[in-house]
Amino acid sequence: MNEENLEAIMGLIVHAGNAKSDAMEAIQAAKKGDFSEATEKIQQAEASLVEAHHAQTGMLTKEAQGDHMTVTLLTVHSQDHLMTAIAFTDLAKEIIDLYKRV
Structure with missing residues (x-):
């Protein structure tokens, strides 16, 4: 895996992790x-x-564009991390709305 792909993958993991943490907060x-x-x-x-x-x-x-990347466990993990963070953030918005009603 080249350096640019690794940076993109790590960016996904870091930013998704930050999103999930902020949603929990x-x-x-x-x-x-x-x-x-x-x-x-x-x-x-x-x-x-x-x-x-x-x-x-x-x-x-x-x-x-045809620049295919080898899919590794780290690649799959980064995508999973992002999808989980999206779902968690959406759910956090709903929970916040419920707390507002209580």
């Missing part, structure tokens, strides 16, 4: 009734997801 803030902090943390999570998507889009663009 958003839930905790909502649980305490601090909805301003919850909103800020969700916005940070979404910004991290955008960064992760940029890394993913770069990888997909190269693939579409």
Whole structure:
């Protein structure tokens, strides 16, 4: 695996991890009734997801241009990490809405 692909994969993992952490912090803030902090943390999570998507889009663009990458366990892990972070962030928004109603 070349250095550029490794950077993209690690970018996915790092940014997705940051998004999931921020989403969890958003839930905790909502649980305490601090909805301003919850909103800020969700916005940070979404910004991290955008960064992760940029890394993913770069990888997909190269693939579409014929520059095929060998799929490794690390590659699969990075994609799984991103999808989990997206789902978790979406779920965090719903949980925050529920805390607002309580």
